[in-house]
Amino acid sequence: MKKLGIGNNVRKFRFLKNEMTQKDLAQAVGVSRQTIVAIEKGQYSPTLELCLKLSLVFETKIDDIFYIESIDGVKKERKNES
Amino acid sequence: MSYNEKKSITNIISSVLITGIYAIIMYQRFLNGGLSDSNIFKFWAIIILIFIPISIVARIIIMIIFHILESIVQAAKGNDIEDEMDITDERDKLIQMKASTISMYIFALGFILALTTQLFNVSNHVFFIVLAGSGFISDVVSESLMIRYYKRGF
Numbered sequence: 001m002k003k004l005g006i007g008n009n010v011r012k013f014r015f016l017k018n019e020m021t022q023k024d025l026a027q028a029v030g031v032s033r034q035t036i037v038a039i040e041k042g043q044y045s046p047t048l049e050l051c052l053k054l055s056l057v058f059e060t061k062i063d064d065i066f067y068i069e070s071i072d073g074v075k076k077e078r079k080n081e082s
Numbered sequence: 083m084s085y086n087e088k089k090s091i092t093n094i095i096s097s098v099l100i101t102g103i104y105a106i107i108m109y110q111r112f113l114n115g116g117l118s119d120s121n122i123f124k125f126w127a128i129i130i131l132i133f134i135p136i137s138i139v140a141r142i143i144i145m146i147i148f149h150i151l152e153s154i155v156q157a158a159k160g161n162d163i164e165d166e167m168d169i170t171d172e173r174d175k176l177i178q179m180k181a182s183t184i185s186m187y188i189f190a191l192g193f194i195l196a197l198t199t200q201l202f203n204v205s206n207h208v209f210f211i212v213l214a215g216s217g218f219i220s221d222v223v224s225e226s227l228m229i230r231y232y233k234r235g236f
Contacts (some may be wrong), residue, residue, distance in 0.1 A: 031171035034084045034232070038173065043235020047172050 005070035011040050013058040013065060029053040042069075086174065087232045088152065089145075090225045096144040097225070100137050101218050126210040177231040185224035192216015 014020045022040075026033045029050060038044035046054070055062045068076050108129055196212035 026169075030169070031173070032169045034086070035171050035173045038235035041235060044173055045236075050172060 002072050004068055005042075005073070006045050006066055007042060007069035008039060008066045010036070010054065010065060013054075013060065017058060025054075025057065028057045084232055085152065086177075087229050089148070090228045090232070092144065092148045093141075094222055094225045096141050097218070097221050099144075100140045104133055104136065122206045122210075126207075130214075173236060176236065177228055180231065181224045181227040184227055185220040188220040188223055189216050192220065 010025075014022070014025055020028075022033050022036045026036045029036075030053070031050065035044065035046075039046055051062050051066060054065055058065060070076055112125070112129070192212060193216065195216065196209045199208045199212055200206070
């Protein structure tokens with residue numbers, strides 16, 4: 001099975017959302033601040049439910065927030081966002 | 083260091099302290115001077131049944147002291163600890179589940195080891211000592227794994 005490296009733009013969307021703090025985001029989606037820290041560092045991949053909550057808070061699609069960074073350790077090129 | 087890591091460290095320290103002190107007391111009271119092979123099951127039933135409530139009460143007291151100290155330290159730093167204390171989220175549950183699964187394997191291994199000792203010409207006390215030891219080790223390993231998982235994110 002191929003191993004996926006998952007990247008995210010949580011930090012970017014947090015700043016776009018009126019420079020929301022990690023604590024505010026954690027409260028908005030119902031997790032601890034440490035979990036937001038782990039997600040931003042790419043150490044933890046959240047469940048689909050948490051991804052949906054994040055997309056609701058950021059008012060965007062899940063694949064704008066999370067993306068495939070690498071497949072089996074090989075970096076994947078990303079399409080430029082408009 | 084996060085609140086959960088500190089909680090796990092406190093759990094390890096309390097586990098070592100409670101089990102260690104209780105083991106020393108029980109050794110001095112009952113086992114010093116040789117093990118009697120009569121009424122082994124009753125003897126170990128008493129030791130374990132006394133240990134369970136003592137352990138629960140001691141852990142509660144230690145956790146209360148930990149929360150008070152942590153609240154004082156965080157208040158002095160100007161942080162709000164209540165948020166982290168209240169929330170047990172999906173990551174916490176996954177970490178607990180992963181740690182308790184490995185801890186269960188260790189205890190099961192200890193149980194098999196305890197049974198294996200009975201194949202050899204050793205006292206039945208060894209069975210219970212190995213069983214109690216594996217229970218203690220699985221508890222410490224579980225908390226240590228939780229610290230490791232919290233440090234690396236998951």
